[in-house]
Amino acid sequence: AQSVTQPDIHITVSEGASLELRCNYSYGATPYLFWYVQSPGQGLQLLLKYFSGDTLVQGIKGFEAEFKRSQSSFNLRKPSVHWSDAAEYFCAVGGHTGGGNKLTFGTGTQLKVEL
Amino acid sequence: DGGITQSPKYLFRKEGQNVTLSCEQNLNHDAMYWYRQDPGQGLRLIYYSQIVNDFQKGDIAEGYSVSREKKESFPLTVTSAQKNPTAFYLCASSIGGTGLAYNEQFFGPGTRLTVL
Numbered sequence: 001a002q003s004v005t006q007p008d009i010h011i012t013v014s015e016g017a018s019l020e021l022r023c024n025y026s027y028g029a030t031p032y033l034f035w036y037v038q039s040p041g042q043g044l045q046l047l048l049k050y051f052s053g054d055t056l057v058q059g060i061k062g063f064e065a066e067f068k069r070s071q072s073s074f075n076l077r078k079p080s081v082h083w084s085d086a087a088e089y090f091c092a093v094g095g096h097t098g099g100g101n102k103l104t105f106g107t108g109t110q111l112k113v114e115l
Numbered sequence: 116d117g118g119i120t121q122s123p124k125y126l127f128r129k130e131g132q133n134v135t136l137s138c139e140q141n142l143n144h145d146a147m148y149w150y151r152q153d154p155g156q157g158l159r160l161i162y163y164s165q166i167v168n169d170f171q172k173g174d175i176a177e178g179y180s181v182s183r184e185k186k187e188s189f190p191l192t193v194t195s196a197q198k199n200p201t202a203f204y205l206c207a208s209s210i211g212g213t214g215l216a217y218n219e220q221f222f223g224p225g226t227r228l229t230v231l
Binding site: 106 | 119150155156157158159160163173205207217219220221222223224225227
């Protein structure tokens with residue numbers, strides 16, 4: 001069965017500092033990987049996705065993520081965080097399971113930005 | 116503007132009552148999904164539908180029911196059999212087809228259900 005681990009429940013960074021959010025996945029074949037962001041009380045918005053090809057993918061709002069097969073990781077990065085980036089971030093893996101194609105989400109990382 | 120709407124935003128229910136959450140999309144998407152979100156648990160899939168008049172159980176379908184009579188609508192009923200229904204419920208849609216796993220899902224703003 002596919003699974004996703006986001007080891008950091010909360011992260012606090014200063015505005016202007018760099019950011020890295022960790023994501024590890026478990027999946028038997030080549031995974032489809034996603035990062036979503038959720039503002040409080042809102043739905044989720046897709047930041048970026050990886051299917052194949054270049055292992056460094058660029059997303060919206062200045063985010064990027066790198067797929068590392070050897071480490072089963074898909075970490076999200078941003079060189080300089082803005083106060084508006086404070087939100088919850090979810091990593092997800094997509095793939096076919098016995099019950100059909102679906103996405104499996106991690107438990108999320110809550111990002112706080114200090115001014 | 117294309118998108119997904121969920122109503123109501125907040126919903127209160129007495130124990131023992133069924134309640135239906137609305138989800139409508141005008142993105143012309145074939146696939147629709149219902150997730151439940153609890154603090155610290157991420158999103159868990161309740162039901163999904165790849166096409167009209169067809170739907171499948173997700174990971175936590177017990178105590179929930181759905182219907183898919185129209186392409187744009189996928190209502191979720193939380194029944195009295197759901198033992199702990201207080202949660203944030205999110206509806207999503209995607210273009211569907213056989214590639215459900217790699218299609219971007221578009222999310223609605225959610226409904227917060229509280230059982231009194």
